[in-house]
Amino acid sequence: MYDLLIQNGTIVTVNSEFEIIENGFIAISGDRLERIQPIDPSVPLPAARESIDAAGGIIMPGLINTHTHLPMTLFRGLADDLPLQEWLNQHIFPAEARHIRPETVQAGTRLACAEMLLSGTTCCCDGYFYENDVATAAAELGMRAVLGQGVIDFPAPGVPDPSDNIKAAERHINRWKNASPLIVPSVFCHSPYTCSARTLKRAKALARDAGVLFQIHLAETRAEVDQLRSEHQTSPVDYLNSLNLLDPDTLLVHAVWLSEHDIATIAGTRAAVSHNPESNMKLASGIAPVPALLARNVTIGLGTDGCASNNDLDLFLEMDTAAKLHKASTMDPTVVDARSVLKMATIDGARAIGMADRTGSLEEGKQADVVVLDTRSPHLIPDYNPVSRIVYSARGSDVRDVVIAGQIRVRDRTILQTDLEQILREARELADSINPNEGARR
Amino acid sequence: MYDLLIQNGTIVTVNSEFEIIENGFIAISGDRLERIQPIDPSVPLPAARESIDAAGGIIMPGLINTHTHLPMTLFRGLADDLPLQEWLNQHIFPAEARHIRPETVQAGTRLACAEMLLSGTTCCCDGYFYENDVATAAAELGMRAVLGQGVIDFPAPGVPDPSDNIKAAERHINRWKNASPLIVPSVFCHSPYTCSARTLKRAKALARDAGVLFQIHLAETRAEVDQLRSEHQTSPVDYLNSLNLLDPDTLLVHAVWLSEHDIATIAGTRAAVSHNPESNMKLASGIAPVPALLARNVTIGLGTDGCASNNDLDLFLEMDTAAKLHKASTMDPTVVDARSVLKMATIDGARAIGMADRTGSLEEGKQADVVVLDTRSPHLIPDYNPVSRIVYSARGSDVRDVVIAGQIRVRDRTILQTDLEQILREARELADSINPNEGARR
Numbered sequence: 001m002y003d004l005l006i007q008n009g010t011i012v013t014v015n016s017e018f019e020i021i022e023n024g025f026i027a028i029s030g031d032r033l034e035r036i037q038p039i040d041p042s043v044p045l046p047a048a049r050e051s052i053d054a055a056g057g058i059i060m061p062g063l064i065n066t067h068t069h070l071p072m073t074l075f076r077g078l079a080d081d082l083p084l085q086e087w088l089n090q091h092i093f094p095a096e097a098r099h100i101r102p103e104t105v106q107a108g109t110r111l112a113c114a115e116m117l118l119s120g121t122t123c124c125c126d127g128y129f130y131e132n133d134v135a136t137a138a139a140e141l142g143m144r145a146v147l148g149q150g151v152i153d154f155p156a157p158g159v160p161d162p163s164d165n166i167k168a169a170e171r172h173i174n175r176w177k178n179a180s181p182l183i184v185p186s187v188f189c190h191s192p193y194t195c196s197a198r199t200l201k202r203a204k205a206l207a208r209d210a211g212v213l214f215q216i217h218l219a220e221t222r223a224e225v226d227q228l229r230s231e232h233q234t235s236p237v238d239y240l241n242s243l244n245l246l247d248p249d250t251l252l253v254h255a256v257w258l259s260e261h262d263i264a265t266i267a268g269t270r271a272a273v274s275h276n277p278e279s280n281m282k283l284a285s286g287i288a289p290v291p292a293l294l295a296r297n298v299t300i301g302l303g304t305d306g307c308a309s310n311n312d313l314d315l316f317l318e319m320d321t322a323a324k325l326h327k328a329s330t331m332d333p334t335v336v337d338a339r340s341v342l343k344m345a346t347i348d349g350a351r352a353i354g355m356a357d358r359t360g361s362l363e364e365g366k367q368a369d370v371v372v373l374d375t376r377s378p379h380l381i382p383d384y385n386p387v388s389r390i391v392y393s394a395r396g397s398d399v400r401d402v403v404i405a406g407q408i409r410v411r412d413r414t415i416l417q418t419d420l421e422q423i424l425r426e427a428r429e430l431a432d433s434i435n436p437n438e439g440a441r442r
Numbered sequence: 443m444y445d446l447l448i449q450n451g452t453i454v455t456v457n458s459e460f461e462i463i464e465n466g467f468i469a470i471s472g473d474r475l476e477r478i479q480p481i482d483p484s485v486p487l488p489a490a491r492e493s494i495d496a497a498g499g500i501i502m503p504g505l506i507n508t509h510t511h512l513p514m515t516l517f518r519g520l521a522d523d524l525p526l527q528e529w530l531n532q533h534i535f536p537a538e539a540r541h542i543r544p545e546t547v548q549a550g551t552r553l554a555c556a557e558m559l560l561s562g563t564t565c566c567c568d569g570y571f572y573e574n575d576v577a578t579a580a581a582e583l584g585m586r587a588v589l590g591q592g593v594i595d596f597p598a599p600g601v602p603d604p605s606d607n608i609k610a611a612e613r614h615i616n617r618w619k620n621a622s623p624l625i626v627p628s629v630f631c632h633s634p635y636t637c638s639a640r641t642l643k644r645a646k647a648l649a650r651d652a653g654v655l656f657q658i659h660l661a662e663t664r665a666e667v668d669q670l671r672s673e674h675q676t677s678p679v680d681y682l683n684s685l686n687l688l689d690p691d692t693l694l695v696h697a698v699w700l701s702e703h704d705i706a707t708i709a710g711t712r713a714a715v716s717h718n719p720e721s722n723m724k725l726a727s728g729i730a731p732v733p734a735l736l737a738r739n740v741t742i743g744l745g746t747d748g749c750a751s752n753n754d755l756d757l758f759l760e761m762d763t764a765a766k767l768h769k770a771s772t773m774d775p776t777v778v779d780a781r782s783v784l785k786m787a788t789i790d791g792a793r794a795i796g797m798a799d800r801t802g803s804l805e806e807g808k809q810a811d812v813v814v815l816d817t818r819s820p821h822l823i824p825d826y827n828p829v830s831r832i833v834y835s836a837r838g839s840d841v842r843d844v845v846i847a848g849q850i851r852v853r854d855r856t857i858l859q860t861d862l863e864q865i866l867r868e869a870r871e872l873a874d875s876i877n878p879n880e881g882a883r884r
Contacts, residue, residue, distance in 0.1 A: 076823070077830035081765075081779035115820035222773075281766035282834075284775035311834040312821045317759060323523075324723035324763075325770075331664075333726035337523035378557035379754045379838075381518070381866050382873030388519035392724075392753040396821075397839035424823055431824030 002035075002048040004028040004406060006370060009054025010386050011036060014061050014346045014361040018339060020386060026059060028368040031181070031405035036362055052401050052408070054372045058386050061361050062122025062144075062369035062402065063315040064349035066274040067215075067253045067303025069128045070138070071100065071108030073115065074430055076307040084221070084283055092308055099434050100157040105130040109137035111427045112313060116143065117415055119314045119396025122369040122404045123360075125251070125274070125303070125353040127188030127215050129157040131172050139180045141418060142409050144369060146353045147176065148188030148215045151203045153195050166202045173210045182405060184355070186213040191220075192236050193227050197243055204245045213249055213354045215274075216240070219262070220254035221285050237262035246271040251352055253303065254279075255293070256286040263289065267296035272352035275344065277322045279305030290326050291335040301349030302341070314396035319345050323391050338391040372401040444477075444490040446470040446848060448812060451496025452828045453478060456503050456788045456803040460781060462828060468501060470810040473623070473847035478804055494843050494850070496814045500828050503803050504564025504586075504811035504844065505757040506791035508716040509657075509695045509745025511570045512580070513542065513550030515557065516872055518749035526663070526725055534750055541876050542599040547572040551579035553869045554755060558585065559857055561756045561838025564811040564846045565802075567693070567716070567745070567795040569630030569657050571599040573614050581622045583860060584851050586811060588795045589618065590630030590657045593645045595637050608644045615652045624847060626797070628655040633662075634678050635669050639685055646687045655691055655796045657716075658682070661704070662696035663727050679704035688713040693794055695745065696721075697735070698728040705731065709738035714794035717786065719764045721747030732768050733777040743791030744783070756838035761787050765833050780833040814843040 007025035013036065027035040027046050039045065079091035105128070116124060123144040126134055131149040138145045149172035150156060151165045159168045169187045176185040187207040189195050195203070200216075207214035219225060219236040228236050237258060240246055246269035253274040255266070266273065275288050293300055302322060304313045319341045326336040350360025358367045373394060375383065380393050402410035409416060449467035455478065469477040469488050481487065521533035547570070558566060565586040568576055573591040580587045591614035592598060593607045601610045611629045618627040629649040631637050637645070642658075649656035661667060661678040670678050679700065682688055688711035695716040697708070708715065717730050735742055744764060746755045761783045768778040792802025800809045815836060817825065822835050844852035851858060 073820075074824065076835065077826045078824075080827070080830050080834060081776055084775060087775070111820050111823065118820065278762075278766060281770035282775065284769040284773050286773065287770055311830065314821065314837070317762070317837070320720075320759070321763065321766075324720060325767075327726040328723035328729055328767075331726050331728065333526060333529070333724065334523055376866065378515075378553050378560065378862075378866065378869075379756065381553065381869050382516065382520075382876070383870070384519045384873065384876075385522070388522050388753065392522060393518065395756070395759070395837045395839055397837055420820075424818065424820065427820075427823050428825070431826065434824070434826075 002027040002029050002046055003050065004368070004403065004408070005045060005048035005051040006054060006059055006372065007039065007045055007051065009057045009059040009372060011362060012058060012060045012386050012390065013363065014343060015363050024059070026362065026370060028406050031367055033362060033364055033366050033368045036364055052372060057375045057400065058373040058390065060371050060373065060390065061346045062359070062371050062404065063120050063345045064301060064353070064360055065116065065121050065124040065303055065313065065315055066251065066301030066349045066352050067276055067305055068112065068124050068126045068313065069306030070112035070124070070126050070134055071105040071128055072306030072308045073111040074099070074104060074108040074427060074434065076311045078308060078434065095434060096157060099430070100129065102130050102133045104430055105133040106137040107426045107430055109134045110141060110423045113138055113141035113143045114415055114418065114420055114423050115313045117141065117402055117409050118399065118413065119316065120371040120399035120402060121313065121315050122371065122402060123350070123355060125186070125215065129159065132175060135176050135183045139183050142182065142404050142407055144182045144359060144404055146184045146186045146213055146355065148186035148213070150188050150190060151195060151199060152190040153199055165199065166206060169203060170206055173206070173212060177210070184212070186215060188215040191217040191224065192239055193224055200245060201243055207249065213251055214245065215251045215253060218252040218255055219257040222257055225257045235259060235262050237265050241265050241269065248272065249354060254285065254288065256280055256288045258289055263292050263296055263298070266293070267298050272299040272301065274301050274303040274352060275322065276303040276305040277325050278318055279309040281325070283309050287325060287329045291330055294336070294340060299348055299351045300344050301352035302344040315345050316394050316396045319391045338387045341391050342387055368403055368406040370403040371399055373398045374400040444469040444471050444488055445492065446810070446845065447487060447490035447493040448496060448501055448814065449481065449487055449493065451499045451501035451814060453804060454500060454502045454828050454832065455805065456785060457805050466501070468804065468812060470848050473809055475804060475806055475808050475810045478806055494814060499817045499842065500815040500832065502813050502815065502832065503788045504801070504813050504846065505562050505787045506743060506795070506802055507558065507563050507566040507746055507755065507757055508693065508743030508791045508794050509718055509747055510554065510566050510568045510755065511748030512554035512566070512568050512576055513547040513570055514748035514750045515553040516541070516546060516550040516869060516876065518753045520750060520876065537876060538599060542571060544572050544575045546872055547575040548579040549868045549872055551576045552583060552865045555580055555583035555585045556857055556860065556862055556865050557755045559583065559844055559851050560841065560855065561758065562813040562841035562844060563755065563757050564813065564844060565792070565797060567628070567657065571601065574617060577618050577625045581625050584624065584846050584849055586624045586801060586846055588626045588628050588655055588797065590628035590655065592630050592632060593637060593641060594632040595641055607641065608648060611645060612648055615648070615654060619652070626654070628657060630657040633659040633666065634681055635666055642687060643685055649691065655693055656687065657693045657695060660694040660697055661699040664699055667699045677701060677704050679707050683707050683711065690714065691796060696727065696730065698722055698730045700731055705734050705738055705740070708735070709740050714741040714743065716743050716745040716794060717764065718745040718747040719767050720760055721751040723767070725751050729767060729771045732764070733772055736778070736782060741790055741793045742786050743794035744786040757787050758836050758838045761833045780829045783833050784829055810845055810848040812845040813841055815840045816842040
């Protein structure tokens, strides 16, 4: 007797053979995937306490968002189409200074988790301040998450004295190390230009000692590269490498401005990359050299970044953009194909954030993080190729059911055990107090 | 007594002042917008036979897709991630030769119209073969459409003898010139490299005489530019200009590879451009110089292109991509802002295809082509700026109601007066016969 059965769908496993089961079922016990196999019409389906009929749709691993700033949902659409420094200094930083506190972090995180659940993301990797409150809200909504307390050598929300920043990160790790089966703590250094070498080394030492992921924004803009070159006579990648920060437990977020030498260094150290194409486009940061990184077998996950620079958390749309962007930038329609992109959004993303042992693919023994797509809409027909449908045609709104750790979190497009209206109301009320200027509004 | 009232929403008019009415109503008589104004709580709403409560959502003009090949929905996902010539010669052209006939054109068009209606597109501009059947199916679903019979100097579906191509286009114009209030005929020349100078001139003369739009794929790929340069010692734009084909009733589709001189020529002749960013990205054609075209006040509409190279007809997603792509390609986050993109997908698109006298904005006296967005989802909250929400956060699936020429075509996300299940079934059955090769399938 299983706890949950999901049947009658095309199972896109994203296992190492990239196996696709035309009409299969998944049997779940507790939080684990127990059986994944084709339906044999001559054999009855196994018994289960509960079942989800995929009705000919697609059964796939939950998506993994490798870079977010969840509470920034509260700033979605606050300021767009602006020069980067004006956007940061006149809009985002002041809004954070005035409005980021434990309650708003929780409210923004709840809004983000609701959006992610409804669009098929079952695991995310976040970096922000008051990360304890991010964790509290994410756990409340049943989201699997790797959550990094922000480290920066400036006064920050919740860490007014920068000399406390490593201690704050350590407290976060200790608080969440074994507190919830879904929440995994991490350290998030903001960047090599906002953290000193000493801070970077201490933060990575803390992460190594605790066995957690070390995240850092890296080589996002040309200005950053110029600054590092001028201050340290080196590239951002070489700089981190000289500090001994690069290893498979380091996640390099953005990695837009890389030389061939940088790419070789990343590949050699087996550090991972979080690719955030929509944010990089919207902020005009540039286009990451994803085909070159893939050619070197660098592990690449996909991320949306925060909502102020995207402005959504829909990984289906991010997959579509990732698949297309690099074709245009390299003038080669064969690069970053649908299968590579789906892997970035699932198993490779899991690998990038240290979660591949438990999630990112549908394989017996792994955690039951499963999404069912409803494919009975005009934009998903015909059905020649399920991977093409997922990457090039589906939107987050095609997600019908979501299971995390064996728990049904979304059923028939409705979030369960959560007062969604209350989450939306709370976010709207906070937005009223955030008070945009008229210029941004119109 | 009005026929239809749409009330309680933020009205984004896209009129010449880009007026936004915070809480307004629209009153419709027959097929026309009669009144558009703020709700005065002290005055009762006007009486109407029927009403749509926008419930605090967004009321906006229906979107305009300025370039499609509607029947190609049947080839959605048939072949992706391939070199252009292999994609065309081994997949798309053979599939067209084998499977395009009047019944399949009608079935594919019905599928396309269902997808467009459900995602808020109320008007499209198409070019294909058997365009009479495209028109029949589009009219059946109540879609407003500018439909161009394809002209090419090769044997084509329905026109086995190329010497009949102009006559076929003329028949199409005469058949549809006054046949339906929604259908406007047009001429669609495939390209300057597949049509002779004589064919191009005859086709444009036919369009001029009939007073209809002349559409042509132009400067889509670098290979085309090289070919024109080698055969005619000129750029595609100069070539068309030398044949006297450029005027405000000519729509240049793609316009990716343009010199400064070409841009000046387009601006000077006031020809319009259809920008298809997702198709240009997926086929690795390149990135059109949209900021430079906008700087010259060239009229630019947005298009999805056919489903084989996108793979959807969702103009909300196309807006998001257009707004972001050019920021990345120019490294300037202020270019192609949300307002410009919304205009491309509405009033400028209408202008580009000769329909601005009747659609593309919410203005009294125009046709009632209206979309209501449901904004009560996490990804559309908060609400700082309705234009930002439309361009950067909304998806086609946020469309709740669609009105074309005063007729409700979609209500509460359901297509009215149409057997959607039958359309989907028919498309699936045809897809079975289209029989993809295994390579494309997996």
